[in-house]
Amino acid sequence: MSDFDVIIVGGGIAGASLGAEIAARRRTLIIEAEDQCGYHSTGRSAAFYLESYGGAEVAKLTLASREFLIAPPKNFSEIRFLRVRGDLHLTRDELPDVPSSVETRVVERAELERLVPGIRLQWRRALFEPGCADIDVAALHAAYLGAFRRSAGKVTTRARLERAERSGGGWQVRLQDGSTLTAPVLVNAAGAWADQVAAASGVRPLGIEPKRRTMVQLRVGRSGLKDLPLVDDAKGSFYFKGEGDSTVWLSPHDEIPSEPCDAAPEEIDIALAIDRFEQVVDWPVERVERSWAGLRNFAPDRLPVYGFDAAVPGFFWCAGQGGFGIQTSPAAAKMAAALLLGEEPDRIVAHIDPAVFSPARFGR
Numbered sequence: 001m002s003d004f005d006v007i008i009v010g011g012g013i014a015g016a017s018l019g020a021e022i023a024a025r026r027r028t029l030i031i032e033a034e035d036q037c038g039y040h041s042t043g044r045s046a047a048f049y050l051e052s053y054g055g056a057e058v059a060k061l062t063l064a065s066r067e068f069l070i071a072p073p074k075n076f077s078e079i080r081f082l083r084v085r086g087d088l089h090l091t092r093d094e095l096p097d098v099p100s101s102v103e104t105r106v107v108e109r110a111e112l113e114r115l116v117p118g119i120r121l122q123w124r125r126a127l128f129e130p131g132c133a134d135i136d137v138a139a140l141h142a143a144y145l146g147a148f149r150r151s152a153g154k155v156t157t158r159a160r161l162e163r164a165e166r167s168g169g170g171w172q173v174r175l176q177d178g179s180t181l182t183a184p185v186l187v188n189a190a191g192a193w194a195d196q197v198a199a200a201s202g203v204r205p206l207g208i209e210p211k212r213r214t215m216v217q218l219r220v221g222r223s224g225l226k227d228l229p230l231v232d233d234a235k236g237s238f239y240f241k242g243e244g245d246s247t248v249w250l251s252p253h254d255e256i257p258s259e260p261c262d263a264a265p266e267e268i269d270i271a272l273a274i275d276r277f278e279q280v281v282d283w284p285v286e287r288v289e290r291s292w293a294g295l296r297n298f299a300p301d302r303l304p305v306y307g308f309d310a311a312v313p314g315f316f317w318c319a320g321q322g323g324f325g326i327q328t329s330p331a332a333a334k335m336a337a338a339l340l341l342g343e344e345p346d347r348i349v350a351h352i353d354p355a356v357f358s359p360a361r362f363g364r
């Protein structure tokens, strides 16, 4: 008999949420290379929920997740994960296209000045997305790991998959410390390392590319910022949101190709972020309080990948969650669980076609 029914590689939001959905029905182990789950992308996000983000197919997963995030089942969490603040997509000229399923309204200059005091003159109007919210990422990730453990799921940290081989209709997984584990199903939820984990398992990589994104926490000479809307540029060159009364989280919206690694911010990207910020509002920048970077991981078509590999049996992809892996996690995990277990999908994802996210779309 195998040690487990399913081994999930990676304890970020992708591995934890899928694990929580299947652990009651399959003996499941999460192996996480780092000392703690969530050390990489999951622990470094900008922590917002934005329905228009990632295009129409991703929006389906985001919208399907909203109810769960805003009013989670009591046995999952006592607290809600969303705090609504709205988002202003600023523009000097054309308004951005957003999926028709997303609620929006146009905001003209006079209202813009009330919503973002100190906004510079060049920003003529904006598209307002009222549903945009902050996500309590740490609480959501912890709730998934908690639910996973309550269903008898096991988590092992400092357990890096080094190699995996098919043997006897299942997988033999070799960890960095030399130990081995067996299971008929291996889930690749390794984030930036998804292609490396595939290659180490004898599975053809899909071309999932890590891209670095920088975040900066600025202290500014302006107060009353905490509840202002998220502000971004319709053309995608920055975003920022009030974090504390006089602090903002700011990103230059960078997307720099990277090897899988412990990503760190570069001075040039921090400077670029501040330069762009100063062109949006007249809030004096006092200092950089902290900065960090993380990797967003994209398949060639920028859609996530959920489903069994088309060529290698028992290898399940749960990867390529780009910049939307947190906000889509409830729906994505339920859809992926149905695919993995071969069961009917949960009602919140019953209307979503999983073929759109299948690894088979890359045609082998």
Ligand SMILES: Cc1cc2nc3c(=O)[nH]c(=O)nc-3n(C[C@H](O)[C@H](O)[C@H](O)COP(=O)(O)OP(=O)(O)OC[C@H]3O[C@@H](n4cnc5c(N)ncnc54)[C@H](O)[C@@H]3O)c2cc1C
Residues within 6 Å of the ligand: 009, 010, 011, 012, 013, 014, 015, 031, 032, 033, 034, 037, 038, 039, 040, 041, 042, 043, 044, 045, 046, 047, 048, 049, 159, 160, 161, 162, 189, 190, 191, 192, 193, 197, 213, 214, 215, 293, 294, 295, 296, 319, 320, 321, 322, 323, 324, 325, 326, 327, 328
């Ligand atoms: C700056 C930034 C801002 C973002 N903002 C948002 C946002 O506002 N909203 C949103 O929804 N999303 C956002 N995202 C995206 C989101 O963070 C990711 O989509 C999500 O965290 C991906 O989760 P994951 O579990 O796939 O990856 P990760 O959290 O990186 O987890 C993968 C895990 O796999 C482990 N691993 C890798 N290789 C192995 C191995 N061989 N053996 C064992 N373990 C292994 C790693 O150690 C890692 O912990 C942002 C990302 C960044 C970087």
